Amino acid sequence: MPPDPDDIVRLEQVTKIYTPAAKVEVPALRGVSFTIRRGEYVAIVGPSGSGKSTLLNILGCLDRPTSGTYWLDGRNVSELDDDALSDIRGQRIGFVFQSFNLIHTQTVLENLETPLFYQGLRAPQRHALALRLIEKVGLADRGRHFPHELSGGQQQRVAIARALANDPAVLLADEPTGNLDSQTGQMILGLLDQLNADGRTVIIVTHDLNVARHCHRYIEMRDGLIHTEPAA
Numbered sequence: 001m002p003p004d005p006d007d008i009v010r011l012e013q014v015t016k017i018y019t020p021a022a023k024v025e026v027p028a029l030r031g032v033s034f035t036i037r038r039g040e041y042v043a044i045v046g047p048s049g050s051g052k053s054t055l056l057n058i059l060g061c062l063d064r065p066t067s068g069t070y071w072l073d074g075r076n077v078s079e080l081d082d083d084a085l086s087d088i089r090g091q092r093i094g095f096v097f098q099s100f101n102l103i104h105t106q107t108v109l110e111n112l113e114t115p116l117f118y119q120g121l122r123a124p125q126r127h128a129l130a131l132r133l134i135e136k137v138g139l140a141d142r143g144r145h146f147p148h149e150l151s152g153g154q155q156q157r158v159a160i161a162r163a164l165a166n167d168p169a170v171l172l173a174d175e176p177t178g179n180l181d182s183q184t185g186q187m188i189l190g191l192l193d194q195l196n197a198d199g200r201t202v203i204i205v206t207h208d209l210n211v212a213r214h215c216h217r218y219i220e221m222r223d224g225l226i227h228t229e230p231a232a
């Protein structure tokens with residue numbers, strides 16, 4: 001059934017079975033169903049190997065389910081080919097990674113302008129939007145610096161600005177504070193809190209309960225399934 005317009009993400013019985021060279025099938029997701037409403041702030045938590053990254057890769061259109069349906073912003077994206085999936089990724093998803101993943105040979109502004117090129121914006125528009133984004137994360141004075149001239153927290157703020165460049169339907173963050181000290185991590189979480197308060201749908205994968213506590217809802221993975229507390 002197609003989702004309600006306010007359902008930004010809907011998974012129906014999604015499975016993911018890896019068949020690596022060893023030919024031993026690994027059922028990483030074994031039938032996962034949930035809905036995330038527009039503007040929600042959700043943590044995906046669970047022990048190592050429970051399927052969090054597998055789930056995030058599917059949510060971020062980096063990978064397809066083996067079976068089941070994934071609706072992203074009203075569109076069934078579960079059976080798209082690689083090119084279509086990559087288009088959707090560029091248009092609808094913002095990614096923030098543990099290791100920032102900035103381009104080290106480019107300045108902060110160039111890091112922000114590069115993805116805008118692929119959206120077909122002209123140079124003056126790219127520059128203007130990059131300036132707005134960098135201002136939004138409080139680094140307006142660092143545009144001409146290179147990533148290695150910034151602290152880890154500042155680099156992550158640039159990465160968040162870059163993730164917002166395509167005005168994504170969902171912002172996905174995989175352990176966004178994993179490489180930061182706790183105080184800097186709190187600052188990054190404060191920024192994500194702010195983006196969510198402004199209406200952005202934010203999904204964070206983490207095994208850190210201090211991070212998860214910022215979110216308004218948990219999806220807890222266990223052994224490829226969503227874990228629900230047994231009735232008391």
Ligand SMILES: Nc1ncnc2c1ncn2[C@@H]1O[C@H](COP(=O)(O)OP(=O)(O)OP(=O)(O)O)[C@@H](O)[C@H]1O
Pocket residue numbers: 018019020026027028046047048049050051052053054055207
């Ligand atoms: N490319 C792959 N090929 C084969 N098996 C894989 C592959 N990627 C993940 N798996 C397996 O799928 C299961 C889920 O892995 P996943 O990486 O999603 O866990 P995770 O919850 O992100 O763990 P962690 O907290 O350690 O990052 C694990 O058993 C893992 O070994």
Ligand SMILES: [Mg+2]
Pocket residue numbers: 052053054
């Ligand atoms: Mg993982």
